[in-house]
Amino acid sequence: MTRLTEDQLISRFFAPLATHPGARGLTDDAATLSVPAGAHLVVTTDALVADIHFLADDDPDLIARKALRVNLSDLAAKGAQPYAYTLCLALPPGWREDWLVRFAEGLAVDGLEFSFALLGGDTVKTTGPLTIAVNAFGLVPSDHIPRRDGARPGDTLYVSGSIGDGALGLLARRRAQALAGLSELERDYLARRYLLPQPRTALAPAVLSHASASMDISDGLVGDLAKLLRASGASADLELGAVPLSPAAQAACKLDSGLLETALTGGDDYEILCAVPFEQRVAFEEAAQESGVPVTPIGTVTSGHRAPRWLDDEGEELHFARGSFSHF
Amino acid sequence: MTRLTEDQLISRFFAPLATHPGARGLTDDAATLSVPAGAHLVVTTDALVADIHFLADDDPDLIARKALRVNLSDLAAKGAQPYAYTLCLALPPGWREDWLVRFAEGLAVDGLEFSFALLGGDTVKTTGPLTIAVNAFGLVPSDHIPRRDGARPGDTLYVSGSIGDGALGLLARRRAQALAGLSELERDYLARRYLLPQPRTALAPAVLSHASASMDISDGLVGDLAKLLRASGASADLELGAVPLSPAAQAACKLDSGLLETALTGGDDYEILCAVPFEQRVAFEEAAQESGVPVTPIGTVTSGHRAPRWLDDEGEELHFARGSFSHF
Numbered sequence: 001m002t003r004l005t006e007d008q009l010i011s012r013f014f015a016p017l018a019t020h021p022g023a024r025g026l027t028d029d030a031a032t033l034s035v036p037a038g039a040h041l042v043v044t045t046d047a048l049v050a051d052i053h054f055l056a057d058d059d060p061d062l063i064a065r066k067a068l069r070v071n072l073s074d075l076a077a078k079g080a081q082p083y084a085y086t087l088c089l090a091l092p093p094g095w096r097e098d099w100l101v102r103f104a105e106g107l108a109v110d111g112l113e114f115s116f117a118l119l120g121g122d123t124v125k126t127t128g129p130l131t132i133a134v135n136a137f138g139l140v141p142s143d144h145i146p147r148r149d150g151a152r153p154g155d156t157l158y159v160s161g162s163i164g165d166g167a168l169g170l171l172a173r174r175r176a177q178a179l180a181g182l183s184e185l186e187r188d189y190l191a192r193r194y195l196l197p198q199p200r201t202a203l204a205p206a207v208l209s210h211a212s213a214s215m216d217i218s219d220g221l222v223g224d225l226a227k228l229l230r231a232s233g234a235s236a237d238l239e240l241g242a243v244p245l246s247p248a249a250q251a252a253c254k255l256d257s258g259l260l261e262t263a264l265t266g267g268d269d270y271e272i273l274c275a276v277p278f279e280q281r282v283a284f285e286e287a288a289q290e291s292g293v294p295v296t297p298i299g300t301v302t303s304g305h306r307a308p309r310w311l312d313d314e315g316e317e318l319h320f321a322r323g324s325f326s327h328f
Numbered sequence: 329m330t331r332l333t334e335d336q337l338i339s340r341f342f343a344p345l346a347t348h349p350g351a352r353g354l355t356d357d358a359a360t361l362s363v364p365a366g367a368h369l370v371v372t373t374d375a376l377v378a379d380i381h382f383l384a385d386d387d388p389d390l391i392a393r394k395a396l397r398v399n400l401s402d403l404a405a406k407g408a409q410p411y412a413y414t415l416c417l418a419l420p421p422g423w424r425e426d427w428l429v430r431f432a433e434g435l436a437v438d439g440l441e442f443s444f445a446l447l448g449g450d451t452v453k454t455t456g457p458l459t460i461a462v463n464a465f466g467l468v469p470s471d472h473i474p475r476r477d478g479a480r481p482g483d484t485l486y487v488s489g490s491i492g493d494g495a496l497g498l499l500a501r502r503r504a505q506a507l508a509g510l511s512e513l514e515r516d517y518l519a520r521r522y523l524l525p526q527p528r529t530a531l532a533p534a535v536l537s538h539a540s541a542s543m544d545i546s547d548g549l550v551g552d553l554a555k556l557l558r559a560s561g562a563s564a565d566l567e568l569g570a571v572p573l574s575p576a577a578q579a580a581c582k583l584d585s586g587l588l589e590t591a592l593t594g595g596d597d598y599e600i601l602c603a604v605p606f607e608q609r610v611a612f613e614e615a616a617q618e619s620g621v622p623v624t625p626i627g628t629v630t631s632g633h634r635a636p637r638w639l640d641d642e643g644e645e646l647h648f649a650r651g652s653f654s655h656f
Contacts, residue, residue, distance in 0.1 A: 022371075027477065028476050030402050031372070032370055032473060040362060043350075043414060045450050049453070052452065052453060075358065078356075092456075120371055120373055121373060122373050124375045124376075124377050128454055131459050135416075147355075231355060
């Protein structure tokens with residue numbers, strides 16, 4: 001097989017994605033990024049490594065979309081709208097053109113879905129696993145964005161969507177036996193939630209307008225909640241029964257009650273966790289409803305520095321063996 | 329050895345470098361990047377992989393500085409002043425804290441030297457080689473930047489600094505015998521030029537004001553010049569004897585005349601190649617002199633689409649077996 005040069009690879013696979021005018025079709029060494037009048041730039045970056053953040057033989061289309069979506073999730077949690085991204089791609093030995101075709105298709109699909117244009121990048125080879133670093137740019141109307149550290153006692157804690165699907169989906173892929181009691185439909189749903197997270201971009205305006213603190217949940221609800229509260233110098237009371245679980249996750253926890261801990265601490269949710277001041281609750285819920293993204297109150301921020309308290313339906317406090325999942 | 333968590337690693341090694349106010353000490357999921365009034369943003373990204381772009385056992389201080397400098401070189405060639413950067417770091421198995429200490433020191437040193445602040449990043453582990461992706465932000469006063477495609481017949485072609493030191497430095501490291509006839513001082517000079525490129529940031533204003541086209545030379549002068557001319561739809565006549573060589577590179581070529589081709593095609597120069605309209609020559613040379621960066625005219629842009637013509641002292645045309653070095 002004749003190998004493409006880096007220039008051929010760029011012009012064939014990536015230049016069609018570089019719709020931002022400042023990218024100049026990826027024909028130069030750098031891009032210009034103009035910030036629209038009245039807008040401010042939000043920057044975040046996340047790297048993914050094969051067999052750590054995804055499986056090397058996953059569909060390249062889904063790998064590409066996941067690489068964009070974990071970054072889009074960070075932007076959404078900060079109330080930002082997607083704008084543009086750069087991509088560094090380290091290709092392992094034996095990469096194939098048909099793999100790249102599919103990978104670029106994934107970038108194209110989500111680039112269109114989220115109005116997220118390729119601005120520039122670098123393609124290198126590696127002797128190790130496929131590695132993808134995305135640098136994402138979002139726009140907000142002012143340079144005030146909801147941080148991790150703004151939660152105040154009395155605020156209500158909300159999560160978007162449903163919790164634990166990604167962690168259970170990964171479990172289903174790694175140990176098929178663990179979820180053998182589920183229907184194929186349920187297992188597929190969970191696997192899909194792991195493979196293709198849904199960034200809550202539509203919820204970003206509601207978060208920006210009403211949240212006192214916000215972050216995306218990537219390392220498990222329990223651990224990420226503790227991080228948000230530590231940053232805010234606060235604590236919280238949480239109702240376990242309030243945490244939104246998908247029907248498939250509910251079915252999994254019914255099969256094996258131990259899986260609830262997996263769901264709450266396992267990571268790969270890419271949902272938004274935010275704190276909303278009491279007087280903003282109604283407005284936030286209305287804005288969320290308008291956005292089409294379900295949000296659920298799961299507890300209340302309290303004063304003090306103790307670890308957040310998780311209470312079950314009988315009001316008993318729960319403790320988690322493992323607070324947080326770490327990809328690192 | 330107790331392993332640091334990702335959060336500890338960030339707060340210990342990277343947070344002190346995050347002096348840009350929008351980075352908020354790396355305590356959040358995203359940064360804000362405000363663009364000063366009247367300025368425009370230039371974005372470039374370069375990834376480096378151990379044993380491809382540097383040697384895994386190179387001094388971590390120099391690896392860090394090279395990772396910044398190859399990006400700073402791209403900014404300089406576009407006339408941009410350094411502003412901020414994000415860093416994705418994939419650490420291989422067995423990484424050590426003392427390695428990271430030195431790596432962070434390198435980032436700190438060049439961050440200060442070039443007023444280049446860390447804005448954000450991501451640290452992941454990899455089963456493969458150390459991989460570093462830097463996304464660099466520069467500032468220019470308008471969104472006009474010198475591109476590759478602006479060279480016009482009659483323009484003079486200039487290069488900054490001296491050519492070939494990096495390629496010869498790499499050769500000296502890989503095959504000590506190849507340059508055994510050089511003095512230790514000369515070999516050290518060349519090795520240093522490979523290990524620690526000198527981005528021509530000081531020359532950026534002169535390039536911005538006077539160049540019709542510009543790029544940094546990273547894959548060898550011969551190949552990169554051909555790229556610039558192809559993009560511009562032009563050709564050129566070059567004088568081999570005009571190409572500036574350092575005393576050490578001159579000594580190497582005297583030992584073995586074949587090394588001249590290595591110098592001209594080998595890559596790792598990180599000098600600026602630019603085209604300057606005839607009527608701007610004096611102003612460009614004066615601005616360059618003021619910047620302290622030596623620039624040398626090496627030829628003239630001509631019309632037509634044939635490959636650039638390299639002429640030796642007798643006016644004979646030279647052909648290079650290998651036009652360009654590719655890291656890819």
